[in-house]
Amino acid sequence: MSPRSAGGPEGGGAHPAREQTSAQSGAGGPEGAANRVPQRGLTLIEIMIVMTIVALVSGVAIAGSMQLPAARLRRSATMIASAVKVAYTRATATSRDLRLVMDLDQQKIWLEQSDIPMLVKSADSAATGGAEAITQAEKAAVEAGDRIIKGPPVPKPRFTAIEAYGFGDVETGKGGKTLQGGIKFRSVQTTHDDAPRRRGRAYLYFWPGGRTERASIQLRMGSEDDRSGILTVLVSPLTGKVTVKSGPAELEVPTDDDHASDRQDTGF
Numbered sequence: 001m002s003p004r005s006a007g008g009p010e011g012g013g014a015h016p017a018r019e020q021t022s023a024q025s026g027a028g029g030p031e032g033a034a035n036r037v038p039q040r041g042l043t044l045i046e047i048m049i050v051m052t053i054v055a056l057v058s059g060v061a062i063a064g065s066m067q068l069p070a071a072r073l074r075r076s077a078t079m080i081a082s083a084v085k086v087a088y089t090r091a092t093a094t095s096r097d098l099r100l101v102m103d104l105d106q107q108k109i110w111l112e113q114s115d116i117p118m119l120v121k122s123a124d125s126a127a128t129g130g131a132e133a134i135t136q137a138e139k140a141a142v143e144a145g146d147r148i149i150k151g152p153p154v155p156k157p158r159f160t161a162i163e164a165y166g167f168g169d170v171e172t173g174k175g176g177k178t179l180q181g182g183i184k185f186r187s188v189q190t191t192h193d194d195a196p197r198r199r200g201r202a203y204l205y206f207w208p209g210g211r212t213e214r215a216s217i218q219l220r221m222g223s224e225d226d227r228s229g230i231l232t233v234l235v236s237p238l239t240g241k242v243t244v245k246s247g248p249a250e251l252e253v254p255t256d257d258d259h260a261s262d263r264q265d266t267g268f
Contacts (some may be wrong), residue, residue, distance in 0.1 A: 045156065069221045069229070072180035074244075076219050078110065078233045079177055081242040084204070084233075086165050087111055088240035091206040099131070099159055100204040102217070104185040104197060110176035111167040112159035118205075131157050137200050168227075179219070186218035189251040191237070196251070199250060212240050216251040 029116035042050075082098050090111075091098045096127035118131060167177060179185070188202035189195070191213040206212045223228040232249035235242055 035126055035182075042077055047222065056186040057261035059230055072183050073219060073221050073229070073231055076179045076183045079179070079232050079245050080217055080219075080233050081244065082165075083111065083167050083177070084235055084240060084242050085108055086167060086208070087204075087206045088212055092208050092210055096187055097157065097208070098206040100206070102185060102188055102202045102204070104188065104199050105200060107179040107184055108169065108176050109163050111162055113162045114157040116155065116157050116161050131159055131203070135201060177211075183221055184217055185247070186220040186224055188215070188217050190215045191251075193251075206240075210238075214251060216249055 080102075086102050087098045087104070090096075094113075097118055101111050101112055102109050102110060114131070161176075185198075185202075186197050187196040188204065189197065192203050192205070193202070196216075204213055204215050204217075212235060214237045215233075215236070217233040217256075218227070218230060219233070220230045227247045230246070230248050232245045232247065233242060234245060234249060
């Protein structure tokens with residue numbers, strides 16, 4: 001017998017390539033099909049459920065981002081109200097004149113205490129109300145007023161920053177409080193101001209015995225024309241009561257002696 005007939009491809013022996021092909025075809029038979037994991041796509045209902053969940057999560061995230069500025073605006077108004085209460089109470093407890101300093105450029109507030117008693121000066125263009133001028137703008141306004149009205153010099157109270165519940169000296173960086181991020185003063189007007197102040201510094205004075213000034217302190221987020229993004233802190237002169245109102249609220253100017261005397265606290 002020749003080698004070809006014994007084991008070659010033309011002989012009776014099994015060919016290795018044919019055996020491998022046969023094994024592969026056997027694996028794809030009924031037993032192989034039973035071992036395969038069936039695969040399918042998402043149904044329409046499942047897709048709708050996923051889209052609904054995504055929409056809900058996105059809506060909550062957008063609503064939360066819109067509420068953040070409003071919350072900061074309310075916290076800033078609450079901070080100013082707290083400063084008013086601290087100054088009102090401390091002036092009576094220490095029998096010293098105090099003032100709340102509001103820096104409209106730096107968006108900061110702090111408390112200061114006077115070395116001598118003072119009487120506030122109405123319709124003051126320097127914003128200090130008769131106290132010692134601090135900023136260059138205040139000094140220039142005082143000098144202009146002194147040139148108009150000549151007379152003997154009057155000692156002016158000097159105010160220095162105090163540490164009271166964190167409302168300390170902002171100049172040294174050790175105290176004072178800053179408005180929340182993105183919140184700014186829109187305007188401030190008190191009884192001694194001749195007009196609302198929109199830059200520089202504004203002052204709100206407190207005296208022993210439970211007295212302060214009428215004040216309208218407007219805070220804003222966003223543009224000045226957006227009334228929905230404005231809160232006004234109103235201060236009553238007789239009790240120091242603070243009222244927070246939505247939108248801009250201008251200072252209420254007394255129209256007669258009874259109104260100006262504050263015999264009855266109207267809440268503003």
